[in-house]
Amino acid sequence: MTAGYRRRVLEDPGPSIPPEERAGIVRDGLGVGVATGAYGVSFGAVSVAAGLDVWQTCVLSLVMFTGASQFALVGVLASGGSAPSAAATALLLGTRNTLYGLRLAPLLAWSGWRRAAAAHLLIDESTAMSVNRRSSPTARLGFLSTGLAVFVLWNAATLLGAVAGNALGDPRTYGLDAAVGAAFLALLWPRLQGRAAGQERVVAVGAAAVALAAVPLVPSGVPVLAAGAVALLVGVLRR
Amino acid sequence: MSDLSPSTVWTLVLLAGAGCYLLKLAGLSVPAAVLDRPAVARVASLLPVALLSALVAVQVLERDSSLTLDARLAGLAVAAGLLLLRAPFLAVVGGAALAAALVRLL
Numbered sequence: 001m002t003a004g005y006r007r008r009v010l011e012d013p014g015p016s017i018p019p020e021e022r023a024g025i026v027r028d029g030l031g032v033g034v035a036t037g038a039y040g041v042s043f044g045a046v047s048v049a050a051g052l053d054v055w056q057t058c059v060l061s062l063v064m065f066t067g068a069s070q071f072a073l074v075g076v077l078a079s080g081g082s083a084p085s086a087a088a089t090a091l092l093l094g095t096r097n098t099l100y101g102l103r104l105a106p107l108l109a110w111s112g113w114r115r116a117a118a119a120h121l122l123i124d125e126s127t128a129m130s131v132n133r134r135s136s137p138t139a140r141l142g143f144l145s146t147g148l149a150v151f152v153l154w155n156a157a158t159l160l161g162a163v164a165g166n167a168l169g170d171p172r173t174y175g176l177d178a179a180v181g182a183a184f185l186a187l188l189w190p191r192l193q194g195r196a197a198g199q200e201r202v203v204a205v206g207a208a209a210v211a212l213a214a215v216p217l218v219p220s221g222v223p224v225l226a227a228g229a230v231a232l233l234v235g236v237l238r239r
Numbered sequence: 240m241s242d243l244s245p246s247t248v249w250t251l252v253l254l255a256g257a258g259c260y261l262l263k264l265a266g267l268s269v270p271a272a273v274l275d276r277p278a279v280a281r282v283a284s285l286l287p288v289a290l291l292s293a294l295v296a297v298q299v300l301e302r303d304s305s306l307t308l309d310a311r312l313a314g315l316a317v318a319a320g321l322l323l324l325r326a327p328f329l330a331v332v333g334g335a336a337l338a339a340a341l342v343r344l345l
Contacts, residue, residue, distance in 0.1 A: 092284075119266075231286040
């Protein structure tokens with residue numbers, strides 16, 4: 001009986017969330033959605049500047065739905081890289097989401113179609129808003145409210161940015177080619193802050209140096225992949 | 240500017256999108272023990288740093304497979320300044336574009 005009771009407790013989704021806490025979690029999720037949705041505008045504009053059309057840009061935001069990988073894919077294409085190197089860079093950046101999933105899986109505890117559907121919303125923001133929750137229901141609520149808010153706003157903003165970027169014409173006139181580097185710097189920036197980020201700074205400087213040294217030697221797109229080796233080297237050698 | 244055919248770009252968009260989805264699904268599905276080795280976890284967490292930093296460098300300094308100093312560097316400097324001031328993402332990106340456009344006008 002005790003074992004049965006214990007099993008029921010473990011499987012129980014936990015007590016229902018108090019209304020104020022529920023409202024707070026949803027409000028935070030929406031706030032994050034608005035903030036990241038705003039940068040979907042810059043993705044849309046940068047993507048059409050890279051040569052994708054409005055449809056391709058919008059479908060990319062719908063199916064890939066992970067900002068850094070999307071920026072990387074269009075960035076590699078913009079600098080004349082091949083399709084395979086654009087895909088490889090996007091996928092390597094996407095491995096970050098695999099790590100998030102490993103950490104969240106026991107907390108979210110979804111299976112079957114729910115897990116398959118939730119996987120699409122597994123991004124930086126939904127992870128940040130759920131990983132520190134104490135119970136499955138609050139983690140799920142944080143994950144879903146943030147993930148859905150970002151999904152809706154990111155895709156609407158992508159369309160807006162793509163249409164606006166299309167109307168602007170030659171990207172170089174407006175400095176949109178410079179916007180891509182700035183977007184990557186803004187994505188990188190938080191990882192370089194704080195006292196514990198020494199190793200990250202070493203990797204960042206080393207990777208930039210390797211990529212620049214490789215530019216004249218290998219086809220476009222490959223220098224970025226080569227720089228990934230710096231992470232491999234530092235990760236394996238340092239402890 | 241990309242000179243790939245529309246069908247190549249469509250294939251890239253759909254396949255890379257599907258691949259990114261599978262990476263997410265794998266994280267929610269595979270046993271956590273796969274990542275228990277500290278070296279694997281370190282490499283996986285440093286990989287985005289290396290790729291993003293390389294992307295910054297290449298996006299700003301490369302043109303036609305050689306290194307060039309042009310208005311994009313002014314854009315990046317403005318972006319870094321705005322990040323130091325804790326400006327929001329859109330302001331950082333917009334500020335960089337504006338700075339590069341102004342330098343080109345001069």
